[in-house]
Amino acid sequence: MVKKNKICFFNSTPFWGGGEKLHLEYAIEFKKLSYLVCIVSKKDSPLYTESLKNKIQTKPFTIGNLSFLNRQKQSKLTRYFVEENIDTVFISASPDLKIASFAAKKAGVKNIVYLRGLAAPVKNTFLNRKILEKTLTHIIANSEETKRKILGNFKSKELEKKIEVIYHGIDLALYDEIAQKQSVVFKRRGSELIIGNAGRLTKQKGQQHLLGVAKKLKEQGISFKLLIAGSGEEEEKLKTQTIAFGLEEEILFLGFVKDMEGFMKALDVFVLTSIWEGFGYVLVEAMAAKKPIVAFDITSNPEIVADKETGFLVPYPDEDFFAKKIIELNSSPELRSVLGENGRKRVELKFQLNQIIHEIENYLELV
Structure with a gap:
């Protein structure tokens, strides 16, 4: 039975790396569990190609580091989330986080999830505070070390509460x-x-x-x-x-x-x-x-x-x-x-x- 939750993985990275591998693996696993799944990615990127190979619904979308300032692009993405009735969005890369988190919030997406894999400090800027503290609903850190680095420049108890450490996994079979x-x-x-x-x-x-x-x-x-x-x-x-x-x-x-x-x-x-x-x-x-x-x-x-x-x-x-x-x-x-x-x-x-x-x-x- 297909579950009503629809999960979207937003990843516009043009090359293949650990984040892209993770998004694809998670998308495949959630699909196996009968969730509706889609991947938004750069057209003809390795992730886009692999998504099609695995028969995952794929939406081409190209952004740059300042695309979050482009109202037309943000509105287009918001409409997509609404039309596809997206329940959960997973985001990893910094440029993606800036546009997709705001678009998801405007679209009323229930779970706006940041998959943080970088064990490096996050700058305490106005934009980062707005995203981390006010826009995201959940943050998944891939290790306790990554969690410590996220919190390094922030004293927010609310931020700490929304961070969960969940390790990456391997399909042993x-x-x-x-x-x-x-x-x-x-x-x-x-x-x-x-x-x-x-x-x-x-x-x-x-x-x-x-x-x-x-x-x-x-x-x-x-x-x-x-x-x-x-x-x-x-x-x-x-x-x-x-x-x-x-x-x-x-x-x-x-x-x-x-x-x-x-x-x-x-x-x-x-x-x-x-x-x-x-x-x-x-x-x-x-x-x-x-x-x-x-x-x-x-x-x-x-x-x-x-x-x-x-x-x-x-x-x-x-x-x-x-x-x-x-x-x-x-x-x-x-x-x-x-x-x-x-x-x-x-x-x-x-x-x-x-x-x-x-x-x-x-x-x-x-x-």
Whole structure:
């Protein structure tokens, strides 16, 4: 039976990223639960294309950062929400938040929901106060760290009350099905330890620390390969540093890797050197693949990784201790196996997508 609630995901981002993946996954899951679902997105964007592939009602809409000042655009969006009888709107990106939240409020949308995934402070401006405190009905933070950052510049008790922490989830059945079909991205050639890192090559992701750790591993005589999946503005600098450290044989830059399941299958250990993360979804993917983790003990990482249970959390920015923990894992396949199994159990308990969707349903009182 189709439920009367109609849910809209508003996302005009022209490229594919974590927010777009999240919106599509949520839309698919709510549709499975018999909700009426639509996605408003930029025409021919990856999200627009994927929405059509998944037979989700899709509305093309293009905006810029100042579109919230364009009365014609705002009126057009308000009319769409009214005509489609939208009950709930999910918004993530800042430009989208400015126009869609106001349009939804004018249209009388019951639930105006901000999916906040960035663990960075929000400026206490008049516009932000109006949106966060007066316009939005609900704010979903993807970690306790993200919630702390939202509240950092605000003292409003009302704002705090409307923020709920709901983690991102993974469809384990689908993940396992895809993983079974995919080939590993790298085949072991000897007894070396296969270490992996995945993420955009940016300062925030901290891959410069990864090179420092790799240098220490080589100095300790550890036989290893470090697979780095991703691309970004720091790529050339990182490759230059790799040569300077004499690590050309140990480090492989794979570029953007679409098939993360095949990437994870190749690894013995997954490492994350990010300086901050709103929610390190890649950690959940690694744990789903039963890979032990080594990451810095900062931002939201401790909410995902259980230290000494599913991996090791290392004081930031201690590269020596980071290398020491990898060496410990290298010396004990049994420890790697135990931590990996524990990681999988933790994902099953805390980070399953269907559980997350039910948490959202309950928070918004959709059921």
